[in-house]
Structure formats: C-alpha cells, structure tokens
Amino acid sequence: MFSKPEHLVRRTGKKGVGRYDYLKQLVSEFKETKSDEAKEQVLANLANFAYDPINYEYLRKLNVIDLFLDQLSEENTNIVQFGLGGLCNLALDIENKEYIVHCGGVRIVAACLSSRDEETVLSAMSTLMFLVTPQSKLEVTSPEIVNCMLRFSRSRNTRLKNLATIFLEDYCTPEQVAEAAGSEVHPVAVEDIPVPPVDCVPE
Structure with missing residues (x-):
C-alpha cells in the first residue's frame, strides 16, 4: 500500500524525523560509510522507498536516480541488484523515466543484461520495458x-x-x-x- 501524508505523520510523529530528512540521512550514510554491508543495506532501503510514489519528489531532490545509475557499474552483485531494483521502481513515473533516459539510462541498464545474476537480469529486462516512451522506443x-x-x-x-x-x-x-x-x-x-x-x- 502506498503511503499518504497522514500515514507518514502517524508513522513518524509530528516531532519525528520527516520523510525527506530521513531519506537525506540514508543518502549521506551511503556516501560516507566504508562498509560494503552497510552500503548494501542502505541501498536496499532506498530501493524500497523508491516503490512509493509519495517519495518520488524527495528522491529526485536528493539525486537518488543518479546514485542508482552510478551503482550499475560496481563489481558487487548486491549493489548492482539493489541499484537496478531502485531504478525499476522509479521508472514507472513519467518524470523519472524521462530523466533516466536523458542520462543514458537505457544503455547503462542494457549492459546489466550480461550479468550472471538472474535477479539483476530480470530487473534489467523489466526496467527497459518501463523506460519505453515514444521518444525512447527506438533506443530500447x-x-x-x-x-x-x-x-x-x-x-x-x-x-x-x-x-x-x-x-x-x-x-x-x-x-x-x-x-x-x-x-x-x-x-x-x-x-x-x-x-x-x-x-x-x-x-
């Protein structure tokens, strides 16, 4: 179930950490930590938040789409998988879709089709389908x-x-x-x- 503003207030409390601030903390933690395990956990959390449309604007402001794209060239299979999962979740939104395509996302995602990890390949295939627009279809x-x-x-x-x-x-x-x-x-x-x-x- 997608979150609504009133649900977020109940979940965090009026004095609790706001959704944007919490996501900002996750992004900062991902960039600052030296632990691969911590990076995986944070990226997985961000990918989960990318599933909820109420977070799209926050994630765009925090440049999370770029962060996800950057992870697709990593050697760590889990990092690639979570980054691609986040993109797959975001790509259903037209604004996110256009931005990903503008950033060369079709080619970057297509490169993941050669992965030996089944989940990564499946996510790449799904993401490519989600990225299809009248403008990008020829490239996809x-x-x-x-x-x-x-x-x-x-x-x-x-x-x-x-x-x-x-x-x-x-x-x-x-x-x-x-x-x-x-x-x-x-x-x-x-x-x-x-x-x-x-x-x-x-x-």
Whole structure:
C-alpha cells in the first residue's frame, strides 16, 4: 500500500524525523560509510522507498536516480541488484523515466543484461520495458538489445524466457525480431554495447 501524508505523520510523529530528512540521512550514510554491508543495506532501503510514489519528489531532490545509475557499474552483485531494483521502481513515473533516459539510462541498464545474476537480469529486462516512451522506443528496441532478448527467449530458464518473450511481443515489431534473428550469425554481445558516463546535472 502506498503511503499518504497522514500515514507518514502517524508513522513518524509530528516531532519525528520527516520523510525527506530521513531519506537525506540514508543518502549521506551511503556516501560516507566504508562498509560494503552497510552500503548494501542502505541501498536496499532506498530501493524500497523508491516503490512509493509519495517519495518520488524527495528522491529526485536528493539525486537518488543518479546514485542508482552510478551503482550499475560496481563489481558487487548486491549493489548492482539493489541499484537496478531502485531504478525499476522509479521508472514507472513519467518524470523519472524521462530523466533516466536523458542520462543514458537505457544503455547503462542494457549492459546489466550480461550479468550472471538472474535477479539483476530480470530487473534489467523489466526496467527497459518501463523506460519505453515514444521518444525512447527506438533506443530500447535497438538491434543489440532485441538480439539479446531473442536469445533469452530461448533460455531454459522460464522466468527469463517469459519476460524476454513479453518484450519481443509487446515492444518490438515482427520486422525487428526477424532482423535480429537474421543477424545471429554474428551476434553483438550485450557487454560490447558502449555505456556512456552518467554526467547529468540536476536542474
């Protein structure tokens, strides 16, 4: 259930720490701590808060979208998974979606399709679908990404197979799928997709 302002007052109390201040504390803790375990816990908490639309404005003000994007290039599998989970939660909102796309998020998320972690790949697939807009659809359904989804659609892993099939059927044209199938003689590896730096400056 999504939170409402009155629920937050009951949860924190009138003299309690406000939601924005609490999220700010989490962001500060993530940036300051040297403990990988603490980073994972804080990032997981931020990803959970990203599920509730009432937090979207706060998270944008705190540049949490950039923080999530930055984690996708980390070697720590849990960090990548939580960062991607946060983006996946935020990407349903049109303003968040546009910002992620503007920051090169499609390519950054697509690079996670080559992860060996199943949950990370599933989150990447879902996030890419959530990032589809009339403006971004061509990028999200690029030949490289469609080729990758085509391979996942033949996976023995039912979860990967089903989600990839949905992507191909709901977001791609038959021509795009046929072109990807025809290019499989020389497939492009997802890890070879160039990932641009995240250099967005908040307005």
